[in-house]
Amino acid sequence: MIVSAPQSSRTLQTQHLESDLVVVGGGLAGVCCAVTAARQGIRVTLVQDRPVLGGNASSEVRLWALGATSHMGNNNRWAREGGLADELLVENTWRNPEGNPLLFDALLLETATREPNLTLLLNTAVYEAVKNDDGAVASVTAFCSQNATQYQLSAPLFCDASGDGIVGFLTGAAFRMGAETESEFGEKFAPTKEYGELLGHSLYFYSKDVGRPVRYVPPAFALTDVEGRIPRFRAFNTQTYGCRLWWIEYGGRLDTIHDTEQIKWELWKVVYGVWDYIKNSGKFPDAANLTLEWVGHIPGKRESRRFEGDYLLRQQDIVEQTAHPDAVAYGGWSIDLHPADGVFSEKPGCNQWHSKGIFGIPYRCLYSRSVPNLFLAGRLISASHVAFGSTRVMVTAAHAAQAVGIASAICVQQDLRPRDLAQGTPLARLQRDLLRTGQHIPGFSLRDDEDLATRAHIEATSALALQELPADGPDLPLTSAWAMLLPVPAGPPPVVTFTVDAAEATELTVELRASSRAENFTPDVTLATRRYALPPGPGQTIEAAFPEVVLETGRYLFYCLSMNPTVTVKTSAQRLTGVLSLCNRFNPAVARSSSQTPPGEIGVDCFEFWCPQRRPAGRNLAITIAPPLAEAFAPRNVVSGLQRPTGTGANAWLADSKDPAPALTLTWDEKQTIERVELFFDTDYDHPMETVLMGHPEAEMPFCVSRFRLRDAAGTLLAAVDDNHQTHRSIRFDTPITTDTLRVELEHPAGEGRAPAALFEVRCYGSRIAGDSVV
Numbered sequence: 001m002i003v004s005a006p007q008s009s010r011t012l013q014t015q016h017l018e019s020d021l022v023v024v025g026g027g028l029a030g031v032c033c034a035v036t037a038a039r040q041g042i043r044v045t046l047v048q049d050r051p052v053l054g055g056n057a058s059s060e061v062r063l064w065a066l067g068a069t070s071h072m073g074n075n076n077r078w079a080r081e082g083g084l085a086d087e088l089l090v091e092n093t094w095r096n097p098e099g100n101p102l103l104f105d106a107l108l109l110e111t112a113t114r115e116p117n118l119t120l121l122l123n124t125a126v127y128e129a130v131k132n133d134d135g136a137v138a139s140v141t142a143f144c145s146q147n148a149t150q151y152q153l154s155a156p157l158f159c160d161a162s163g164d165g166i167v168g169f170l171t172g173a174a175f176r177m178g179a180e181t182e183s184e185f186g187e188k189f190a191p192t193k194e195y196g197e198l199l200g201h202s203l204y205f206y207s208k209d210v211g212r213p214v215r216y217v218p219p220a221f222a223l224t225d226v227e228g229r230i231p232r233f234r235a236f237n238t239q240t241y242g243c244r245l246w247w248i249e250y251g252g253r254l255d256t257i258h259d260t261e262q263i264k265w266e267l268w269k270v271v272y273g274v275w276d277y278i279k280n281s282g283k284f285p286d287a288a289n290l291t292l293e294w295v296g297h298i299p300g301k302r303e304s305r306r307f308e309g310d311y312l313l314r315q316q317d318i319v320e321q322t323a324h325p326d327a328v329a330y331g332g333w334s335i336d337l338h339p340a341d342g343v344f345s346e347k348p349g350c351n352q353w354h355s356k357g358i359f360g361i362p363y364r365c366l367y368s369r370s371v372p373n374l375f376l377a378g379r380l381i382s383a384s385h386v387a388f389g390s391t392r393v394m395v396t397a398a399h400a401a402q403a404v405g406i407a408s409a410i411c412v413q414q415d416l417r418p419r420d421l422a423q424g425t426p427l428a429r430l431q432r433d434l435l436r437t438g439q440h441i442p443g444f445s446l447r448d449d450e451d452l453a454t455r456a457h458i459e460a461t462s463a464l465a466l467q468e469l470p471a472d473g474p475d476l477p478l479t480s481a482w483a484m485l486l487p488v489p490a491g492p493p494p495v496v497t498f499t500v501d502a503a504e505a506t507e508l509t510v511e512l513r514a515s516s517r518a519e520n521f522t523p524d525v526t527l528a529t530r531r532y533a534l535p536p537g538p539g540q541t542i543e544a545a546f547p548e549v550v551l552e553t554g555r556y557l558f559y560c561l562s563m564n565p566t567v568t569v570k571t572s573a574q575r576l577t578g579v580l581s582l583c584n585r586f587n588p589a590v591a592r593s594s595s596q597t598p599p600g601e602i603g604v605d606c607f608e609f610w611c612p613q614r615r616p617a618g619r620n621l622a623i624t625i626a627p628p629l630a631e632a633f634a635p636r637n638v639v640s641g642l643q644r645p646t647g648t649g650a651n652a653w654l655a656d657s658k659d660p661a662p663a664l665t666l667t668w669d670e671k672q673t674i675e676r677v678e679l680f681f682d683t684d685y686d687h688p689m690e691t692v693l694m695g696h697p698e699a700e701m702p703f704c705v706s707r708f709r710l711r712d713a714a715g716t717l718l719a720a721v722d723d724n725h726q727t728h729r730s731i732r733f734d735t736p737i738t739t740d741t742l743r744v745e746l747e748h749p750a751g752e753g754r755a756p757a758a759l760f761e762v763r764c765y766g767s768r769i770a771g772d773s774v775v
Contacts, residue, residue, distance in 0.1 A: 017153050028088075028394045030048070046119070051123050052108070063394070070587075078685040078686050080688065081399040095107065125145075141153075159375035160376055164301070177304060190315075196252045199392075202299060221268065223270050250267050251299075314383070333396060334590060365382040448641075453764045463634055469579075477567070484620065493512060502537060509562035510559065570622035587609075655748070657756040661745065675765060676732045678765075679761070682760060718737060
């Protein structure tokens with residue numbers, strides 16, 4: 001029993017925690033920053049003001065996490081982000097293909113709490129900061145409402161991933177809020193004041209069919225005039241809920257920080273009023289058995305403060321895909337701005353304009369220019385309002401935050417400040433260490449002097465020489481233009497033969513296309529065109545031969561069949577790493593037509609969208625290839641320094657599908673001592689793996705090897721894995737092995753139409769290097 005006599009005042013229980021890095025904000029960016037840093041061996045404190053992790057991706061908001069893949073609705077092929085972001089998306093898809101947001105919460109909590117170097121504080125809000133004489137952050141003070149405890153958190157480094165930028169604000173860091181004018185940076189897409197200078201908040205709801213009629217009595221505050229107040233009221237129906245109604249947005253003309261409670265109440269009015277409209281207007285008889293299962297208690301924020309780094313990303317960097325020497329991450333979502341009046345606006349809910357490919361994010365955008373030990377992560381990184389329209393999405397933010405995690409570890413290990421890593425040897429190490437984790441950086445490949453695999457002779461039991469995709473799939477009417485995307489070597493392109501049926505006499509146009517930038521997958525250059533007269537009848541072959549074209553280097557080419565509804569083309573059930581069929585259609589979630597045609601001079605490009613279709617659709621077209629693609633899938637690709645297909649090639653070893661026991665053998669001229677082996681498999685980087693609501697037809701990707709073995713020169717079994725579903729597997733030996741041979745044995749993925757065994761990368765290290773957790 002506790003009995004306390006009256007006192008003049010009392011002080012809160014206070015805990016003092018010291019670490020190497022304090023990350024404030026537990027959204028997806030904060031989680032990826034903190035866990036990545038902890039895996040590098042430094043002590044991290046992660047402070048989150050909510051009861052769960054994930055921010056807008058959590059069950060409190062329920063927005064799907066997305067990045068450069070953009071719902072597969074742009075031309076960014078194989079663009080899903082790597083590193084920890086990839087690990088989380090792949091794991092969530094494997095455990096939770098239905099997209100239950102509660103299970104994604106649990107995965108993030110598990111990922112954070114299993115790191116021994118990470119201390120997690122939930123329900124804990126930072127409200128005060130103290131600086132040293134040199135302007136650096138010395139400590140922050142936070143309060144946990146659940147245990148009535150105050151925390152004093154000290155560290156040499158801090159990362160503000162809080163969204164609104166509480167640490168940067170309290171420490172006086174330079175920031176911006178609102179939209180820059182066109183004249184400041186020459187951004188032609190800069191919005192007018194009439195359109196609005198801030199993106200608003202959104203709040204979602206879920207409905208449920210309970211199998212019997214349910215009545216609904218709206219609360220008194222619910223909006224009553226939905227048709228009069230919401231111009232897009234015709235879009236409401238009984239099947240669309242959750243973040244598919246992202247355009248239920250408000251607050252763009254208010255202070256999106258200090259007016260958040262007011263904004264939330266207005267959104268509650270809208271949501272409960274919309275449900276009243278669906279249930280009680282009489283216009284939706286199929287709503288009788290539906291109940292309102294969940295309404296968000298906090299809105300998902302899009303925009304508030306943006307803090308200034310040594311570089312401010314702008315529209316031109318995105319559209320022109322500027323090559324930054326200090327690139328450490330990438331983006332690929334459209335420049336996506338919203339009218340400030342949100343759900344009440346007469347304008348479309350968003351204004352999206354895509355670039356032709358992914359763009360690099362410079363390291364200089366990830367630390368404050370005015371507070372010397374403050375990193376920036378999440379939506380608040382250094383970018384103009386227009387550029388923020390692309391960098392703000394969650395997986396892009398998480399990808400950049402992983403760079404902050406690695407940079408923090410280097411700073412701690414070498415006693416540096418964030419700015420010290422912006423050039424020279426520290427920058428080169430940062431980029432190398434990021435690439436080791438699977439973090440793709442456009443224009444960079446891993447050059448690792450410590451990797452023993454780069455010195456090995458590499459052979460395989462087989463390598464795919466692609467000469468046919470058999471015609472064992474359904475016929476596909478050419479109601480849109482379709483293409484096969486193939487990695488071809490330098491020299492004359494191979495002849496690709498299609499099989500088609502013609503319902504009547506007609507003409508079919510075939511184009512050979514390429515991208516104007518080798519790293520892109522936008523087919524904006526037509527290399528040659530052929531027209532074929534087709535009589536009526538089935539089983540006609542089209543030989544797409546273009547001998548006048550000679551490629552200087554290997555790259556991807558697009559063999560395009562024009563739209564012709566009277567023609568059907570044979571398809572194949574066979575899937576392959578690094579090979580895709582594409583369709584000249586558009587995804588209405590992220591585009592308005594199959595060609596991007598901007599109005600007037602707004603500083604974005606005109607081009608066509610050529611996108612794959614989601615499985616189980618999206619089959620390859622049935623083709624034969626002469627000569628076969630023999631070098632595209634060679635064993636030596638596993639030491640290319642690239643862990644995914646890029647514009648120049650597939651960057652993978654593929655075994656022949658008829659090989660009964662695919663194996664890759666590395667041999668050295670003298671014995672090596674190996675303590676760790678890193679393997680990268682194909683989990684389909686083209687798949688967005690949205691975290692909630694969408695649902696996915698597969699838990700394991702059809703390209704991914706699930707069973708593999710490692711053996712030494714004597715055939716001794718070193719490691720055996722029978723249940724892999726992840727991209728990156730790190731195999732550590734308790735006792736280092738000494739051998740002149742390492743054999744990697746794979747089994748082909750099981751199932752109809754599954755791809756032959758593929759491997760992007762093998763790396764071997766002779767000593768322990770921080771990072772790369774065991775998955």
